[in-house]
Amino acid sequence: MGRIATSCAFVLTLALTGLGPAAAQTPEADAGLKLAQQVFRAADLEGALAEELRSAGKIVNLKARPAWDAMLVEAVEEELRHDMPLFERLLARALTDGMTVEEIKAGEVIMGDPFMQGAIRANIRGGLAPSGGPSRGTERVASSRAGQSFLRKLGGFGERMKPYEEEFIAELLPGAFRRFADKAEAAEAQRPDKPR
Numbered sequence: 001m002g003r004i005a006t007s008c009a010f011v012l013t014l015a016l017t018g019l020g021p022a023a024a025q026t027p028e029a030d031a032g033l034k035l036a037q038q039v040f041r042a043a044d045l046e047g048a049l050a051e052e053l054r055s056a057g058k059i060v061n062l063k064a065r066p067a068w069d070a071m072l073v074e075a076v077e078e079e080l081r082h083d084m085p086l087f088e089r090l091l092a093r094a095l096t097d098g099m100t101v102e103e104i105k106a107g108e109v110i111m112g113d114p115f116m117q118g119a120i121r122a123n124i125r126g127g128l129a130p131s132g133g134p135s136r137g138t139e140r141v142a143s144s145r146a147g148q149s150f151l152r153k154l155g156g157f158g159e160r161m162k163p164y165e166e167e168f169i170a171e172l173l174p175g176a177f178r179r180f181a182d183k184a185e186a187a188e189a190q191r192p193d194k195p196r
Helices: 002-008 010-016 027-043 045-055 068-096 101-112 114-125 136-143 145-154 157-189
Strands: none
Touching (some): 027 045, 027 068, 027 114, 068 157, 101 114, 101 136, 136 145
16 A cells, blocks of 8 residues: 555645645635646546555455455545545645645646646556657646746655655545444344344
8 A cells, every 4th residue: 555655645744734624725725626636536546545455465354254355445445535525625735835826727737638647647556657748738838937836846745745654544544444344234234144
């Protein structure tokens, strides 16, 4: 879960620095929501996390309850999906902190480019980056003053978040475990051989 947690660690970072949804919204943060949604869409965190959990093999590994592994993966997916609007708002605040509206708009063009979307996805999934490059329009925006400033401010974002990867897991797991417990208890109640 390391790559996924590293990619998502900013969520807890923001919570720890008081940038939760109750904090005052600025025009920059509001404008950054689309940018955050582009990053999450490219990263496909829900799919990547589920893939990593499934590739780990047996998680619960209880022979008497083989269905529990799938239930746990489903619970994690549901919890991530449930919290996604909050994660998007928090990421918008992180990405736009210290940026102008012009830089954010340039970032929307850059991060929305299909090549960039593929590169983000490859980075998260550990796969090969797409061939080719961004469109000419995206290259023009990236070479503009606002685009260059956006890219400069974005640089190093992942490194700054690394110390918080375990905190992201700590944020995600309690809700996922509650969901898993509900699923497991419901399944147990339906077992015909359950002692009464």
